[in-house]
Amino acid sequence: MTETTPSPNTGFTRIRVDAFEDVPEQPGARKPDPILVVESLTRRFGGLMAVDVDHLEFQRGAITGLIGPNGAGKTTLFNLLTGFDKPNTGTWSFNGRPMRGLSAHKVAQAGMVRTFQLTKALSRLTVMDNMKLGATGQTGERFFPSLVRSRWRGQEKAIEERAEALLERFNLHHMRDEFAGALSGGQRKLLEMARALMVEPELVMLDEPMAGVNPALAQTIIGHVRDLAADGLSVVFVEHDMDVVRTVSDWVVVMAEGRVIAEGRHASIVTNPEVIDAYLGRHHGTPLDPAEQERQLAEAQAEIEAELEAEERAREQEGA
């Protein structure tokens, strides 16, 4: 299904995923081999419906970009799927396993690991300790075995080697013994990504990995995201910059006001009128028709009158 061809221009190994060939470009489209399936998921904050997704599938081995204007519910969806928030209704399954009600650490252990929009480097731990923390199933992390070094020394060494390799790949190796708090913003993003890989996930969920980093570093991060997919991982990433999405994603899901309003390849997304409306506002360029304008004016007028009346009544009552 997947065909790998080295691209002479970028130096990156470009993945062409033909998996999407027969997938219709519409919200809720079925994918041939979904790793994550979301079913009628809602999350309400008071009167605001933050997330309201009917059906959504993420293809295994692909890079899916989740885009939408600010407040579209992208991060809330991430929080729900990774156990950091509880939905009002709905279910979702990862690798066929139902995930609703699982706490955040269980979700991560299941192989679905996320990063955060505001980077969470563990400042007063060294870069190496940050990395080692990511490894799962450590004997030395259990209370009683932790007291006896010989019980975890071997495992620790293996973990360290894996961490070294990842730090090398993410170009952080020279910082391995520095406190993570001493890293620059961009290095922290890289560290967080590398640390997530220590968990050995199947699906990586990146919340705005390119936000707030300089353009050069953003290119580096894009490269790393591509490498993840090249290694066979599935990637979902949130982004509100359409240009970034274009260069890296195989498939794009667009959210607005909590709903999935469009899905498809990047080329079809940018010309989709629904998406343009969501980004630029529903009424851009088109004047209100006279009847609508009349109705809105009348409504406002009625409101003002009602308010004035109420005020007058209150004043009368005071006087009496």
Place this chain on the structure above:
Amino acid sequence: MDWESIFSNTLESAIGRDAMVFALAAIGLNLHFGYTGLLNFGQAGFMAVGAYGVGITVVEFDAPLWVGVIVGIVGAVGLALLLGLPTLRLRADYLAITTIAAGEILRFIFRAAEFRDFTGGSNGINGFARDFTNANPFNGDFELWLISFSATQMWYLTVGWALVLLSVLLIWLLTRSPWGRVLKAIREDEDAVRALGKNVYAYKMQSLIVGGVIGSLAGMMLAISARSVQPDNYGTPTTFFAYACLILGGAATIWGPVVGSMIFWSIMAFTENLLRQLVENDHIPDSIMSGVQVGQVRFMLMGLGLALLMIFRPQGVFGDRREIALTTR
């Protein structure tokens, strides 16, 4: 001016009962606050549970001392579970509020007239340390240079400092391990740790239990060395003295709480003895300060000293300045 007595008292305080008891209490707090970031303001409550566990078991139920020690430890585990179950899922400040309240609730329960038959009310409990005194291998006084201790003092100091060393060893083993790494990570950002697949709640609970049990040992040693349990010895000032010791020595360091406690109590002894001598020898006139005010003034000086420490050496004696710099994000 009798400088020799000033220095002898200071030295004795540096390794004396209070230094030993508060070293233990601060070691427990260090695991909570220094390593895990849990704001436990109820360490005195854990100490009280240890002390009353021993006192009530031995005096009211006629059990041997070791049974009392076990009861005290089990009680501390129970208190940690009781406090932790509802609050450890919440933000850190809720734990602070709950623990400070729980500590005070415990003190009021222990001193309540209602329960006088068990706790002795505000008089406390006496006469439970016989097993301990009988096991004393020391005879006669101990003297070395300026320091002198009685045989009884030597016995409880030996046991107490042995417990301190054992606790330090335990904390060292725990914090150098991957388990300790998870605790430190939780202190930094628990959501990040959760996202990496660690059960943050379970780790916080384990930390609360271990630190609480070490706190209960401090309470037991205070009770056994004084041969009585007094409810008002386990009020909030006790918790805050332990915090002062911890901050003084350096939080999240192995020896910080121990050395902090030794420094704290030797400064207390030094200022008290110095002021007392100055007043007695009329170097300080009565119009400024009388002998009975020495106790209060030394606390003022201690407070001033701590304030200066926070300004010039916020990391404490052993802390790493680089780490402190990173916390001001």
